[in-house]
Every structure is written in C-alpha cells, then in structure tokens.
Amino acid sequence: MTKLYKRSLSTKKSSTITGVNYATCCSGTKYKNRDDLLLIVLDPGSYICGCFTLSSMPSSPVIWSKKNNKKANNKKQKSVLLINAGNANAFTGEEGLIACKEKAKALSDLFNCDERNIFLASTGVIGEQLPYKEIINQFTYLKDNLSYYNFDAASSAILTTDLKPKTYSKKFKVCNKLFTISGFAKGSGMIFPNMATMLAFIFTDFAVDRDTLASLTKRAVDESFNRISVDGDTSTSDTVFVSTTNKENLKMATEDRLKALDKFYTELRKAMVDLAKKIVMDGEGAKKFIEIRVKNSKSIQRAKKICFSIANSLLVKTAIAGEDANWGRLVMAIGKTQINVQTKKIKIYIQGILLCLNGRGIEKVDEFALSNSLKNKKIKILIDLAEGNREFTSWTSDLTEEYIKINADYRS
Amino acid sequence: MTKLYKRSLSTKKSSTITGVNYATCCSGTKYKNRDDLLLIVLDPGSYICGCFTLSSMPSSPVIWSKKNNKKANNKKQKSVLLINAGNANAFTGEEGLIACKEKAKALSDLFNCDERNIFLASTGVIGEQLPYKEIINQFTYLKDNLSYYNFDAASSAILTTDLKPKTYSKKFKVCNKLFTISGFAKGSGMIFPNMATMLAFIFTDFAVDRDTLASLTKRAVDESFNRISVDGDTSTSDTVFVSTTNKENLKMATEDRLKALDKFYTELRKAMVDLAKKIVMDGEGAKKFIEIRVKNSKSIQRAKKICFSIANSLLVKTAIAGEDANWGRLVMAIGKTQINVQTKKIKIYIQGILLCLNGRGIEKVDEFALSNSLKNKKIKILIDLAEGNREFTSWTSDLTEEYIKINADYRS
Numbered sequence: 009m010t011k012l013y014k015r016s017l018s019t020k021k022s023s024t025i026t027g028v029n030y031a032t033c034c035s036g037t038k039y040k041n042r043d044d045l046l047l048i049v050l051d052p053g054s055y056i057c058g059c060f061t062l063s064s065m066p067s068s069p070v071i072w073s074k075k076n077n078k079k080a081n082n083k084k085q086k087s088v089l090l091i092n093a094g095n096a097n098a099f100t101g102e103e104g105l106i107a108c109k110e111k112a113k114a115l116s117d118l119f120n121c122d123e124r125n126i127f128l129a130s131t132g133v134i135g136e137q138l139p140y141k142e143i144i145n146q147f148t149y150l151k152d153n154l155s156y157y158n159f160d161a162a163s164s165a166i167l168t169t170d171l172k173p174k175t176y177s178k179k180f181k182v183c184n185k186l187f188t189i190s191g192f193a194k195g196s197g198m199i200f201p202n203m204a205t206m207l208a209f210i211f212t213d214f215a216v217d218r219d220t221l222a223s224l225t226k227r228a229v230d231e232s233f234n235r236i237s238v239d240g241d242t243s244t245s246d247t248v249f250v251s252t253t254n255k256e257n258l259k260m261a262t263e264d265r266l267k268a269l270d271k272f273y274t275e276l277r278k279a280m281v282d283l284a285k286k287i288v289m290d291g292e293g294a295k296k297f298i299e300i301r302v303k304n305s306k307s308i309q310r311a312k313k314i315c316f317s318i319a320n321s322l323l324v325k326t327a328i329a330g331e332d333a334n335w336g337r338l339v340m341a342i343g344k345t346q347i348n349v350q351t352k353k354i355k356i357y358i359q360g361i362l363l364c365l366n367g368r369g370i371e372k373v374d375e376f377a378l379s380n381s382l383k384n385k386k387i388k389i390l391i392d393l394a395e396g397n398r399e400f401t402s403w404t405s406d407l408t409e410e411y412i413k414i415n416a417d418y419r420s
Numbered sequence: 421m422t423k424l425y426k427r428s429l430s431t432k433k434s435s436t437i438t439g440v441n442y443a444t445c446c447s448g449t450k451y452k453n454r455d456d457l458l459l460i461v462l463d464p465g466s467y468i469c470g471c472f473t474l475s476s477m478p479s480s481p482v483i484w485s486k487k488n489n490k491k492a493n494n495k496k497q498k499s500v501l502l503i504n505a506g507n508a509n510a511f512t513g514e515e516g517l518i519a520c521k522e523k524a525k526a527l528s529d530l531f532n533c534d535e536r537n538i539f540l541a542s543t544g545v546i547g548e549q550l551p552y553k554e555i556i557n558q559f560t561y562l563k564d565n566l567s568y569y570n571f572d573a574a575s576s577a578i579l580t581t582d583l584k585p586k587t588y589s590k591k592f593k594v595c596n597k598l599f600t601i602s603g604f605a606k607g608s609g610m611i612f613p614n615m616a617t618m619l620a621f622i623f624t625d626f627a628v629d630r631d632t633l634a635s636l637t638k639r640a641v642d643e644s645f646n647r648i649s650v651d652g653d654t655s656t657s658d659t660v661f662v663s664t665t666n667k668e669n670l671k672m673a674t675e676d677r678l679k680a681l682d683k684f685y686t687e688l689r690k691a692m693v694d695l696a697k698k699i700v701m702d703g704e705g706a707k708k709f710i711e712i713r714v715k716n717s718k719s720i721q722r723a724k725k726i727c728f729s730i731a732n733s734l735l736v737k738t739a740i741a742g743e744d745a746n747w748g749r750l751v752m753a754i755g756k757t758q759i760n761v762q763t764k765k766i767k768i769y770i771q772g773i774l775l776c777l778n779g780r781g782i783e784k785v786d787e788f789a790l791s792n793s794l795k796n797k798k799i800k801i802l803i804d805l806a807e808g809n810r811e812f813t814s815w816t817s818d819l820t821e822e823y824i825k826i827n828a829d830y831r832s
Contacts, residue, residue, distance in 0.1 A: 065755030
C-alpha cells in the first residue's frame with residue numbers, strides 16, 4: 009500500500025489533470041495477462057479534438073470518430089474516449105461499424121451523455137472482427153475504477169509491438185498561472201507521415217475554445233507526428249486526440265490572449281514532438297535515432313520530399329544500422345526524388361562532419377572521428393541544398409534484422 | 421581445350437550474334453580474382469540505344485552516355501560499350517567526367533571511331549573516384565581478346581552483389597527468316613522503377629532504324645524494368661542499352677514491315693521481362709518472387725500506384741517472407757495511396773484464394789490450402805478494384821533478414 013501510495017503521488021504530481029480519469033483492464037479479446045482496454049472519461053465542460061489518418065481505407069473507429077469530430081459536443085455532459093489494443097477493427101465491413109455503434113451506445117447509457125461525445129480508437133490486427141460484446145461487458149468494471157491515478161496504466165494498455173510506454177507530462181506557466189499538459193502515445197511500426205499505426209492522447213487544463221484547439225492540434229501534428237517515419241507504411245488507424253478540460257481559464261485582453269495561446273501552442277508542440285521522437289526511438293527493431301535536416305532549400309516542399317526520401321530509404325537505414333557513413337546512398341536518395349538540385353553546390357554532413365562538396369566527396373575526412381561518431385545512438389544527417397532559405401526536419405530510425413523478425417511473425 | 425571448345429559451341433548456338441564481340445578482365449580497381457571490366461565492340465553498321473535513370477543526380481557515365489544517345493552515331497565505324505563493376509563513378513564531380521572523357525578518347529583511338537560511338541556504364545560504390553588510368557591500361561589486352569565466345573564471361577563481369585548472372589537468348593522467326601536476340605543484366609538492390617542499380621545489355625541482328633529502336637526500347641523498358649522493385653530505392657546509374665548489328669534485314673512492303681516490327685517488339689519485350697524478373701528473383705536476400713496485379717481499375721495510373729505501394733511496403737514484404745497471408749497489410753498499402761477506392765467492392769486474392777469481399781475478410785477460408793500455397797517460391801497477389809477495366813502488374817521480392825545483413829555491410 010505504501011508503494012502504491014508513493015507511485016500515485018508521483019503520478020499525481022507530474023501528469024494529473026483534474027477531470028481526466030482513466031481505467032484499464034484486460035478485455036479478453038486478444039492479450040492475456042495484460043490490460044488492453046482503456047477508458048478515459050473527461051468532466052463536463054471538456055472538448056476532444058481529433059486528427060486522423062489520411063488512408064483511403066480507414067478503420068471503423070476512425071470513421072466513427074471523424075464523424076463526431078465534425079460535430080460540436082455537448083459541453084454540459086462528460087466526454088469519453090475508449091481505446092483497445094490488439095484488434096484494429098479495420099476492413100471489417102458493416103460489422104465493424106456496428107461494433108462502434110454498440111460500444112458508443114453502451115457508453116452513452118452508462119455516462120449519460122450524447123453519442124457525439126464519445127470517441128473511439130483501436131489498434132492491432134487488420135481484418136478481424138472485434139468481439140465488441142466482450143468489450144462492452146467490461147464497461148461497468150471500468151467505470152468503477154476510473155481514477156486520475158491510472159495514467160501510467162493507461163499508457164501501457166494501448167501498446168501492441170511497442171517495447172515500452174511513451175509518456176509526457178509537464179507543468180507550464182502562462183501569465184503566472186500554472187497549467188498542465190500530459191499524454192501518451194503508442195506506435196512502432198507502420199510509421200509514416202500522415203501518422204502511423206500511431207495513437208496519441210494529449211490532455212490539458214488550459215482553457216481554449218474548440219475551433220482554436222482543433223487548428224492548433226492540426227498545426228502541431230504537422231510539426232511532430234507528420235515528421236516521423238519508421239518504415240514508410242501508413243496505418244488505417246492513426247489518430248491523435250487532444251483534449252482540454254477547460255478548467256483553468258485566463259481572463260485577459262485579446263492581445264494578451266494571443267500571446268498566451270502562442271505559449272500554449274509551444275507547449276502542445278513540445279509534447280507532440282517528444283512523443284513522436286519516443287515513437288521513433290521505439291521503432292520496431294530500431295537501434296538508432298536518425299534526424300534528417302534539409303536546409304537552405306528553395307521551398308519547404310522540396311526539403312520535405314528529400315527528407316522523407318532519405319528517411320524511407322532502406323539502403324540509408326541499413327547503412328546507419330551498420331554504422332557505415334555511406335553518403336553515396338544519401339546522394340541516391342536525393343536523386344531519386346527527381347528534384348532538380350544543384351549537384352555542385354550541395355553539402356552533405358553526417359554527425360556534423362562535412363563529407364561532400366563541389367559535387368564530390370571530401371578527400372581528407374577524419375575517418376576515425378567519423379567512424380566513432382556513428383557508434384552513437386543518435387545520428388544527425390544534414391543536407392545543405394544552397395539554393396534558398398527554407399528547411400525541413402524529419403526523424404526516423406535505422407533498419408535492422410530485428411524489424412524483419414518482428415514483422416515476419418506479427419499479424420498487424 | 422575440349423571443354424572450352426564445347427562451352428564455346430553451346431554459347432555460339434544460343435546467344436551469338438555475328439558482329440557483337442566481348443572481352444573481360446580484372447581491372448584491379450576493385451575486385452580481386454574476378455573479372456570486373458567488360459568491353460563490347462559492335463561491327464560498323466550497328467546502333468546503340470540507351471535508356472537511363474531519372475535520378476536527378478546521375479552518375480558520370482550516365483551523363484556521358486545520355487549525351488551520346490542524343491547524337492546520331494557514325495554508322496561507318498564500330499560502336500563500343502565499356503562497363504566496369506565495383507565503382508559507380510557517381511557523385512565524383514569534374515574528375516568523374518574527366519574519367520569518362522579519357523576512357524572514351526583511348527577507346528576512340530584504339531578502335532578508330534568517333535567518341536559519339538562510345539557508350540559507358542559503371543556500377544558499384546557511389547562517391548569514390550574511378551581509377552580510370554588502370555582501366556585504360558587494360559584496353560589493349562581487351563581488344564586482343566574480343567570474341568563472340570565471351571558472352572557468359574561478359575554477363576558475369578558486370579555483377580556486384582548479384583548472386584548469379586542473368587542472361588537471355590532466343591532465336592525468333594519473322595517472315596521465315598531467323599533472327600537472334602540475346603543479352604544480360606545485373607542488379608539486386610536499389611531496385612525501383614525508373615530502373616534500379618540495374619544495367620542491362622540487349623543485342624540483336626534484326627535490322628531496324630535507330631529512331632524506331634529507341635522508341636521500342638523505351639516502350640519495352642516501361643513494360644519490364646520499370647515494373648520491378650526490390651527495395652524502393654533508385655540508383656544513380658541505371659542504364660539499359662539495346663543494340664542492333666543491322667546485319668539481318670527484311671526487304672518487304674511497308675505494311676508487312678509494321679507487322680514484322682510488331683513481332684520484333686514482342687521479342688524485345690520478352691527479353692526485357694525475362695531479365696527484369698531474373699533481377700527480382702536475385703533480389704538481395706530474396707527468397708520469394710511476388711507478382712502483384714491490380715485489375716479492373718479506372719486507370720492504369722491508379723492501378724500502378726497501388727501496385728507499387730504494395731510492392732514497396734516493408735510490412736507486406738516481411739509478411740510474405742514469414743509466409744503469412746496477412747492481407748490486412750495489403751489493405752493498409754492500398755489505403756496509404758490515398759486513392760479513393762470503393763472499399764466494399766474490392767476483392768483481394770493471395771495465391772488465387774479470395775480473402776476479402778464486401779469490405780471485410782472472408783469467413784470460410786481454407787487456411788490449410790492457403791498456408792501451404794504460401795510455401796511456394798512464387799507468390800501471386802491480385803487486387804480487383806471493380807471500378808473499371810484497366811490493369812497493371814509489378815514484380816517484387818520479399819524482404820528478409822539477409823537483405824539487412826547484405827546492406828548493413830556493403831558500400832554501394
């Protein structure tokens with residue numbers, strides 16, 4: 009009991025947001041001996057904003073939540089999030105949508121709220137019918153066990169092939185008032201912009217209207233989750249939810265309000281970037297974290313295309329896994345975009361060491377320093393296009409034999 | 421001697437084209453104990469047509485050969501092809517271009533032909549300067565050893581990480597006259613449309629004017645080499661050369677001539693498809709050959725995009741390696757194209773077994789038959805979009821731990 013108390017206290021300290029309560033259990037639909045079902049209930053007055061996969065074959069919970077995301081919720085009632093891991097409820101036809109409808113109906117009855125206040129997410133195997141009745145059977149137990157204590161348990165219940173939970177929590181001040189932002193994410197394969205098999209849940213008490221929160225969420229997703237790639241594959245289930253309880257409000261003039269919003273946006277982006285990087289670090293079989301920055305580009309679009317051509321190149325990712333400063337493969341990856349770059353002006357750096365200049369390799373490279381620096385867990389690749397002043401950064405992981413082992417066996 | 425004689429005879433029978441002679445040697449620039457330099461000399465009257473990588477960072481020999489490809493060659497003189505393996509002479513700046521110029525000059529002197537009759541190709545590591553003087557030193561030896569006997573040796577000298585040579589030869593009849601088409605290719609990684617680190621050389625004696633040959637070559641490349649993918653990476657060095665000695669001419673009326681050309685095109689395409697498939701079969705670490713066909717599409721473009729999204733999906737390729745009929749990953753790969761397909765109409769087949777219908781999985785699949793059929797070396801994936809009558813087929817390989825091993829170690 010003492011231990012539990014201590015853990016709860018520490019949880020409360022860092023991540024707790026009054027009015028956000030979690031409960032988890034083992035649903036019996038997939039995993040044994042671990043929780044795989046998560047219920048989150050937010051106090052009346054809260055909002056939930058969603059950002060979803062661009063896949064043209066989205067999962068049923070994505071279809072459900074997208075629809076609700078377009079409606080205004082009922083502010084006088086509770087808001088509910090339900091997430092299960094192990095079964096994506098994707099490509100499950102009419103039955104998949106019925107599963108969503110039934111779950112939402114049961115939750116709506118239990119928490120006395122409109123169905124439009126209920127959001128769903130699922131992750132796991134595609135194409136298997138979700139045993140939703142077994143899930144619904146757990147709702148009373150989950151309701152009885154809701155608590156802000158359960159943040160850590162919540163972050164674990166949503167995992168599939170992830171090696172560890174990915175959490176974030178921070179207190180921040182705006183105009184001398186203290187706010188909290190906290191959240192968690194899952195994802196380690198099928199990771200490519202427009203989000204991965206990637207779920208993320210972020211909560212705050214910073215009061216902000218729903219339209220503003222939706223637009224800030226979209227912007228922050230573009231600057232975080234949409235910059236990562238593990239394997240270039242995009243899931244049918246990607247979802248990011250950002251919620252506010254609206255409990256902590258700042259009363260101020262419009263001008264100050266804009267500054268305050270700016271400050272909040274910075275914190276929201278930080279939370280997402282942190283979780284996005286943690287997803288990459290936990291990439292299936294990944295041993296290295298790779299940052300790719302393309303700078304001095306004519307446009308962000310060009311820089312982005314080159315960034316992701318590198319981030320998704322198997323040959324680049326295997327070279328980094330082999331701790332080989334094989335910049336020839338960077339040249340290949342730039343070239344295959346078919347973007348007309350000025351070969352003779354480009355500079356290529358790995359770990360800050362200049363390797364290419366004037367359209368060819370540098371002759372006197374400190375091979376010892378380079379080789380040593382590639383043993384680091386963090387690898388930095390920098391491409392200077394020398395044609396403008398725009399830039400883009402993306403994050404990825406190396407590609408190891410472990411990735412193949414995991415994915416030749418796992419049904420996702 | 422007897423053995424050599426026998427081998428030569430058999431070589432002559434299948435692949436020999438009068439007026440196409442090969443010589444190989446070990447250049448000393450990269451490999452030891454194997455030939456890595458190939459000289460091909462064609463009799464006066466021949467043409468060489470090239471088709472090149474679309475990479476915006478092409479290698480020096482690609483730049484050189486592209487330039488010559490735009491000029492008419494001097495028909496009264498010999499035509500020359502020089503290929504080296506181990507060093508791609510790519511991203512080597514001015515020095516790389518000088519290497520090409522010097523090699524061409526030496527060959528032009530040796531064979532008494534214009535430089536525009538000389539075509540070059542290199543494959544191997546990117547970014548290392550080519551020791552071209554060592555290569556030039558071999559020219560006299562190569563000239564003295566030119567022979568149509570050396571077809572097999574030629575097909576081996578161009579290899580890098582390939583496990584085996586890839587050759588093709590066939591006699592075909594047009595209007596009761598016998599012609600020959602033969603050739604060889606290399607490539608096993610960095611394989612993606614717009615050609616891979618892929619070199620192919622095809623020869624015929626079928627007389628055809630250069631413009632026609634160029635257009636037939638482009639069309640056949642689109643229907644063969646541009647349909648394969650091993651790892652989604654595109655090389656700086658991809659080149660296909662098609663040459664004719666023009667020695668066997670058909671004299672006939674224009675109308676018959678068109679029919680004859682059609683027949684020739686069929687043979688040219690067959691040769692390229694055969695070599696393209698052999699490249700995929702020899703994909704780095706590949707254990708399975710995968711054919712992906714998307715049919716009943718509104719347009720070829722849509723079918724093609726879906727084909728390659730599947731062919732390049734790491735998750736699909738690892739599932740096939742694991743002999744897992746994980747069609748959920750096919751759904752994912754279709755969805756990530758963001759092409760608006762009619763989910764409920766799509767049919768998905770693996771090894772001819774229908775797995776999805778009405779936007780969901782089939783319940784009664786003969787899992788035993790399916791599992792058994794996935795043990796085959798050849799895997800067929802069929803997507804029926806049920807929206808039109810166009811189709812596209814692509815070929816790829818599975819992704820195994822071997823691929824990672826090969827590419828974490830090899831400098832390409």
